[in-house]
Amino acid sequence: MEETSITALPRLNEPAPDFDAKTTHGTRTLADYKGKWLILFSHPADFTPVCTTEFMAFAKAYPAFQQLNCELLGLSIDSNYAHMAWVRNIKEKFGVDIPFPIIEDLSMRVAHAYGMIQPGASDTSAVRSTFVIDDKGFLRAMIYYPMSNGRSIPEFLRLVTAMQTSDKHSVATPEGWQPGDKVIVPPPQTTQDAEKRMAEGYECADWYFCKKSL
Numbered sequence: 001m002e003e004t005s006i007t008a009l010p011r012l013n014e015p016a017p018d019f020d021a022k023t024t025h026g027t028r029t030l031a032d033y034k035g036k037w038l039i040l041f042s043h044p045a046d047f048t049p050v051c052t053t054e055f056m057a058f059a060k061a062y063p064a065f066q067q068l069n070c071e072l073l074g075l076s077i078d079s080n081y082a083h084m085a086w087v088r089n090i091k092e093k094f095g096v097d098i099p100f101p102i103i104e105d106l107s108m109r110v111a112h113a114y115g116m117i118q119p120g121a122s123d124t125s126a127v128r129s130t131f132v133i134d135d136k137g138f139l140r141a142m143i144y145y146p147m148s149n150g151r152s153i154p155e156f157l158r159l160v161t162a163m164q165t166s167d168k169h170s171v172a173t174p175e176g177w178q179p180g181d182k183v184i185v186p187p188p189q190t191t192q193d194a195e196k197r198m199a200e201g202y203e204c205a206d207w208y209f210c211k212k213s214l
Contacts, residue, residue, distance in 0.1 A: 009115035009142070016040075016131065016139040017113035021075075023101035024083050028073065030137060037070035037164075038133040039156060042116040046078045046086035050150045054128075056096045057153040068160050069135065072100040077111060080104040115142075132160060134167075169214055182211040 010017050020029045030038075041058070043051040058072055065072055076083070083102040090096050103110060111117050116129045128145035140163055145151050162173040171183040187208045188194040194207045202210035 010113070010131075010139050012139055012142065014139060015137055016133045017110075019103075019110045019113065021103045021105065021110055022080055023073070023103050024080060024087060025101035028101055028103070030133075033071055033073075033133070034137060035135050037068065037135050037160060038073060039065070039070060039130060039160070040073045040075065040114070040133065041128075041130040041151075042075045042111060042114075043128060044147055045076055046082045047089070050148070051076075052086075052090060052094075054150050054153070055090060055098055056094060058100070059096050059098050061153050061157060062099050064157055065160070068157070068164065070160050073103065074100065075103040075105050075110060075116070077105050077108060079106060130156065132156070132163070134163070165214070171212075171214075174211075182213050185210040185212055 016030060018030045020027065041054075043054060045051065055074065058074075062072060078086075083104060087098045087102070090098060105111050108117065114129065114131060116127060127147060128149075128151060130141075130143045130145075130151065131139060132141040134140050141159060143151075143156075158178065161179060162177055165179070165183065166172060169183065171185060173183055174181070177183070182203065185202050188197050197207045197210060198204055200210075202212050204210040
């Protein structure tokens with residue numbers, strides 16, 4: 001019986017896998033981003049149409065990510081020369097500068113450490129995976145997309161904003177939350193607290209579901 005290679009995935013709320021990688025902006029390590037949030041995202045290959053649209057969207061949103069103290073770092077299983085040629089091509093053909101580094105991962109070390117290689121989708125390319133790492137180096141979110149469909153960059157901006165809001169105020173955020181919307185108060189953990197909850201001044205549908213404004 002033929003053995004199937006299984007890629008171990010990193011786990012949420014644990015330290016993100018370390019890396020020391022050559023990029024289009026020189027060597028980058030995970031430690032370089034200490035004190036900042038980081039979105040590490042992989043794409044299947046340079047000079048492909050879907051990836052090009054994603055890179056341009058990330059580039060245009062880069063100032064908004066920076067306002068959130070969040071950096072961007074791309075990756076594919078291509079050489080640094082291919083990355084540089086692709087970046088120059090995007091500038092020439094579409095008038096968009098790519099301001100963030102792209103990891104050269106010919107050895108696939110980083111791709112395997114982060115579970116970017118999905119044998120069911122592609123054995124030789126990193127699928128469209130996105131990893132959100134917080135300012136303490138912990139992995140906070142992982143999102144995977146199929147090879148055929150591009151990501152929505154505004155959703156990653158929304159997600160980082162929501163997680164930073166949750167961290168700062170010890171709250172949760174509802175579906176589709178945007179800054180200015182009400183947030184969810186954590187549910188009571190004891191029956192005594194549940195009895196008190198309805199009288200605590202929140203907007204409550206029931207004892208376990210209460211919202212408030214920040």
